[in-house]
Amino acid sequence: MANARKLDKRRKSIRNIRKITRTMELIATARFKKAMDRAAAATDYTRRITQVVSDLSAAGLEVSHPLLEPRPDPKKATLLVLTANRGLCGGYNGNALRLALNRRNEMVDKQNIATTVDASGKRGITGLKFRKVDVSNGFTQFDDQPKYSEVESIANQYLEQFITGEIDRLDVVYTRFISVAKQETVVETLLPLGQLTDGLAPAATEAKSEQQAIYEFVPSAASILEEVVPTSFKVKLFKCFLDAAVSEQIARMVAMKNATKSASDMIKSLSLTYNRARQSQITGEIMEIIGGVEAMKS
Amino acid sequence: MSKLHVSIVTPETTTFDQEADSLVVTLFDGEAGILANHAPMIGRLAPGELRISAGGQNHHFYVEGGFVQVLDNKVSVITGNSIDATKIDAAAARKVLAETQIAADDKSEIVEMKNKAMAQARAQIRIAEHA
Numbered sequence: 160m161a162n163a164r165k166l167d168k169r170r171k172s173i174r175n176i177r178k179i180t181r182t183m184e185l186i187a188t189a190r191f192k193k194a195m196d197r198a199a200a201a202t203d204y205t206r207r208i209t210q211v212v213s214d215l216s217a218a219g220l221e222v223s224h225p226l227l228e229p230r231p232d233p234k235k236a237t238l239l240v241l242t243a244n245r246g247l248c249g250g251y252n253g254n255a256l257r258l259a260l261n262r263r264n265e266m267v268d269k270q271n272i273a274t275t276v277d278a279s280g281k282r283g284i285t286g287l288k289f290r291k292v293d294v295s296n297g298f299t300q301f302d303d304q305p306k307y308s309e310v311e312s313i314a315n316q317y318l319e320q321f322i323t324g325e326i327d328r329l330d331v332v333y334t335r336f337i338s339v340a341k342q343e344t345v346v347e348t349l350l351p352l353g354q355l356t357d358g359l360a361p362a363a364t365e366a367k368s369e370q371q372a373i374y375e376f377v378p379s380a381a382s383i384l385e386e387v388v389p390t391s392f393k394v395k396l397f398k399c400f401l402d403a404a405v406s407e408q409i410a411r412m413v414a415m416k417n418a419t420k421s422a423s424d425m426i427k428s429l430s431l432t433y434n435r436a437r438q439s440q441i442t443g444e445i446m447e448i449i450g451g452v453e454a455m456k457s
Numbered sequence: 458m459s460k461l462h463v464s465i466v467t468p469e470t471t472t473f474d475q476e477a478d479s480l481v482v483t484l485f486d487g488e489a490g491i492l493a494n495h496a497p498m499i500g501r502l503a504p505g506e507l508r509i510s511a512g513g514q515n516h517h518f519y520v521e522g523g524f525v526q527v528l529d530n531k532v533s534v535i536t537g538n539s540i541d542a543t544k545i546d547a548a549a550a551r552k553v554l555a556e557t558q559i560a561a562d563d564k565s566e567i568v569e570m571k572n573k574a575m576a577q578a579r580a581q582i583r584i585a586e587h588a
Contacts, residue, residue, distance in 0.1 A: 204468045207535050307468045377500035397468050
């Protein structure tokens with residue numbers, strides 16, 4: 160039987176761990192709520208942008224823009240991987256990395272596209288480095304509340320590269336937030352944009368189609384389109400970052416909840432063994448005393 | 458008199474969302490006033506001031522480009538960033554302006570971006586001085 164004191168020590172240290180994991184769970188919950196609020200605000204924005212786009216197309220304007228046109232034979236592409244800055248969030252980082260690597264290998268080997276990999280989040284950067292993938296751009300400034308201005312500056316870089324022909328495609332690997340219970344790691348092609356309205360808020364477009372107003376466009380519909388298209392790309396990218404942030408907090412919340420539960424289970428089983436060990440120690444001592452007394456009597 | 462419902466939306470937050478009597482926006486070629494019962498309109502904004510008067514009260518905002526959409530007495534200002542005029546950091550804007558003015562690059566895209574940053578910084582300073 161193990162030493163009772165040793166067991167007690169172990170139990171104490173696990174209790175401390177449980178305290179930590181529980182606190183982390185609470186922090187993740189609080190952050191998740193904040194990130195969720197931001198995501199909701201962004202949804203409002205995308206809904207309105209989508210409405211402007213649908214109004215533009217309703218005005219009979221041919222929606223065409225260099226960013227929308229597919230490039231038939233892509234030669235160069237960028238893969239952006241969104242991961243967390245910190246670990247302890249279950250399979251969140253691992254899943255994103257695995258998908259990114261698969262995608263990259265597919266693009267390089269099968270489709271013959273020269274692919275550069277950008278990563279956001281320390282975990283992603285070190286993870287890719289460990290797997291001998293060169294990360295050309297690493298971003299670590301994004302936390303649970305990504306700032307639009309920061310995302311915008313990255314978006315502008317990609318836009319410039321795309322327009323000047325340095326890249327033909329931009330794929331983003333991130334964890335999409337579907338519901339609190341479900342998040343999914345996905346690859347999404349953001350450049351070329353393809354359809355303007357898809358992915359943003361299809362429901363809003365449908366609802367709007369009933370009432371059509373004849374708009375006055377200042378200065379012209381074409382000029383507005385010129386501004387709308389890059390904006391909607393930026394917003395899509397921003398949405399990816401927001402989704403990733405929300406999913407990260409959920410993943411951490413779940414991971415920490417499980418950790419707390421395992422710690423509790425372990426404490427329970429350790430307590431049992433400890434009590435048994437202590438009891439047997441006491442029994443042993445009593446036996447010794449009785450033995451001593453018996454020896455004295457005789 | 459019927460009223461307008463004005464909302465200023467950025468990707469991060471909704472800065473302003475309430476009833477108003479009138480507002481003045483800075484379009485790409487100058488200011489435009491919008492009163493109730495305005496015809497449906499979508500306009501392109503330039504970095505500049507947005508003035509809203511609601512019940513005798515005036516609200517001033519800096520708006521960083523974007524669009525304005527008017528429909529059924531609902532005005533949506535869709536912009537990348539908007540700041541309350543009293544909260545503008547004029548010193549920071551001046552710094553940006555000074556930085557962007559120094560080096561004129563030969564690449565047209567960069568020049569364009571710099572011009573945009575300069576216009577935004579100038580508009581912020583102007584509004585800050587007014588407020």
